[in-house]
Each structure stands twice: as structure tokens, then as C-alpha cells.
Amino acid sequence: MVSSGSFAKDDAREVLLRSAEKARFAAQVDADARTLDQLLDDGLEYVHSNGELDSKKSFIDSLTSGTRDYVSSEASIETVRIFGDVAVIRGKAKVTVADKGQSRDLHIGYTDVWLWKNGGWKMTAWRSARLPDSPVK
Amino acid sequence: MRQRLLPLLFLCLPLIALASPRGDETSARAALLARFDAALRADVAALDKLLADDLEYCGVSATCSTKTQYLESVRSGTRKFRSLVPKVERVTLFADSAVLTGNVYAVSIGDGTERNVDAYFLVVLAWRDGRWQMTNQSSTLLTAKPLT
Numbered sequence: 477m478v479s480s481g482s483f484a485k486d487d488a489r490e491v492l493l494r495s496a497e498k499a500r501f502a503a504q505v506d507a508d509a510r511t512l513d514q515l516l517d518d519g520l521e522y523v524h525s526n527g528e529l530d531s532k533k534s535f536i537d538s539l540t541s542g543t544r545d546y547v548s549s550e551a552s553i554e555t556v557r558i559f560g561d562v563a564v565i566r567g568k569a570k571v572t573v574a575d576k577g578q579s580r581d582l583h584i585g586y587t588d589v590w591l592w593k594n595g596g597w598k599m600t601a602w603r604s605a606r607l608p609d610s611p612v613k
Numbered sequence: 614m615r616q617r618l619l620p621l622l623f624l625c626l627p628l629i630a631l632a633s634p635r636g637d638e639t640s641a642r643a644a645l646l647a648r649f650d651a652a653l654r655a656d657v658a659a660l661d662k663l664l665a666d667d668l669e670y671c672g673v674s675a676t677c678s679t680k681t682q683y684l685e686s687v688r689s690g691t692r693k694f695r696s697l698v699p700k701v702e703r704v705t706l707f708a709d710s711a712v713l714t715g716n717v718y719a720v721s722i723g724d725g726t727e728r729n730v731d732a733y734f735l736v737v738l739a740w741r742d743g744r745w746q747m748t749n750q751s752s753t754l755l756t757a758k759p760l761t
Contacts, residue, residue: 585675587751
């Protein structure tokens with residue numbers, strides 16, 4: 477049996493989760509290493525839609541060095557589910573990346589998993605795949 | 614009074630544990646491997662038990678299915694595999710849930726053609742009704758090419 481207190485707690489944590497997700501997308505565009513360090517779990521597995529795998533360190537390094545350059549991202553959350561201290565977000569995003577002087581638009585479907593640690597959400601896994609209408613290259 | 618109740622409580626602990634067993638890493642791995650095996654055998658009855666009613670199954674094409682849609686695709690043969698070889702790389706356990714990541718090599722059959730599929734998977738299991746149930750699987754393709 478779930479008490480109304482638990483529902484209220486999950487509602488409050490969902491608000492924080494949505495806020496953290498929005499802040500993470502913004503921090504990636506801004507290459508804001510400090511914010512990403514706070515929002516990403518040390519055990520992060522970030523699998524890009526092209527199959528490349530990043531750890532927390534390699535992901536942040538790629539953004540701050542400019543190897544990976546997100547020009548803009550527009551995400552829409554489709555579902556948010558919280559299972560105790562684990563949360564799953566599923567959504568879609570339109571991402572523009574700069575690649576060798578040219579910009580590319582990607583339309584992806586994504587799932588990310590967040591953990592509730594020390595009073596805050598940390599993203600521990602990301603999987604994405606190109607949607608059928610996304611450019612192949 | 615407290616002195617009388619404490620021994621009674623300790624005597625009851627094993628019974629409480631038996632009444633509400635918890636999932637562990639071994640059983641989480643086993644549940645996921647059983648799910649892959651059931652998918653390979655197109656065993657809809659087994660999948661029905663292993664999948665949560667609120668399943669979100671997102672394939673390598675980024676399209677997502679509900680449990681009903683997923684089971685129907687298995688039943689109808691739309692989703693069919695000649696082989697499925699999963700490798701679980703990481704299991705992170707929580708009170709009532711587990712997050713598993715790894716990769717799977719599959720040979721899928723669709724529209725009369727076979728495809729090699731090499732993908733990373735991300736799975737979330739929830740401990741409900743005394744067993745692990747898969748609530749989410751999301752995959753990213755590494756390579757996909759027709760068999761020659």
C-alpha cells in the first residue's frame with residue numbers, strides 16, 4: 477500500500493527530475509562542465525545514436541574540448557516513471573550538432589535513467605536511436 | 614513487555630523474509646536472460662509473465678511498443694529471431710528495481726530477409742508480485758547489415 481505521503485514525495489521528485497533533464501540538455505549545448513558534473517552519475521553510460529559509447533569523463537571532455545558540439549537541442553518528454561530511487565524518462569529530441577564546420581540535424585528517440593542520490597537526481601544511462609525521419613548521415 | 618516481544622520478533626523474521634523475498638543481482642540477470650530466451654522461442658506465455666503491464670519497449674529504430682503491441686508482434690511473427698546472444702555488462706540494484714546494461718547480438722528475421730543486429734541495451738526491471746518484471750528496454754544499434 478502506498479501512502480499519500482509517498483505520492484506527494486514522488487510528485488515533488490518528478491518536478492525536480494523534469495527540471496534536471498531540462499538543465500542537462502541546456503548544459504550540453506553550453507558545454508557547462510560544472511553543471512554536467514552535478515547532474516551526471518559517476519557511472520554514466522552514454523550511448524549516442526551512432527553507437528558511440530561515452531563515460532561521464534569522456535562525455536564532458538568531448539563537450540569542453542569541442543570534439544562534440546551541440547548547437548541546439550529541443551527535447552520533448554513523452555513519459556516519466558519513477559520506481560523508488562530509479563526514474564526512467566522517454567522522449568524525443570531534435571538536436572543540431574556542428575561537425576567539421578557543418579551543422580547536422582538529428583531527430584532521435586531517447587530513454588534515460590536517473591538515480592536519486594543524496595537528495596538529487598543523477599543521470600546514469602542514456603540510449604538513443606535515430607527516428608525514421610532523421611537524416612541518415 | 615518489550616523483553617517478551619523481542620524474542621518473538623526474531624523468531625518471526627525468517628517467516629517475514631520468506632513471505633516477501635527480495636530480488637537480487639543473480640535473479641535480475643536470470644530474469645533478463647529468460648526474457649531474451651523467451652523472445653527467441655517466441656514464447657508469448659513466458660513473455661507475458663516476464664514483462665510488466667506498463668512496459669515500454671523501444672527498439673533500435675526508436676519506435677516504442679506497449680506490452681500488448683510487443684506480445685502481438687511476437688505472436689504474429691512480425692518480431693522474430695534466428696538467434697539472440699545477450700551479454701549483461703552491468704547490473705545496478707535498488708530496493709524495488711534494477712538497471713541492467715549490456716549488448717546483444719541478434720539475427721532478426723523480417724520480410725523474408727535476415728539481418729545482423731548488434732546493439733547496446735538498457736533495461737529497467739521492477740520487483741513486483743515477488744518477481745522481476747521488465748518495465749523498459751531501449752536499444753541503440755551498433756551495426757546493421759544484411760547477411761551475405
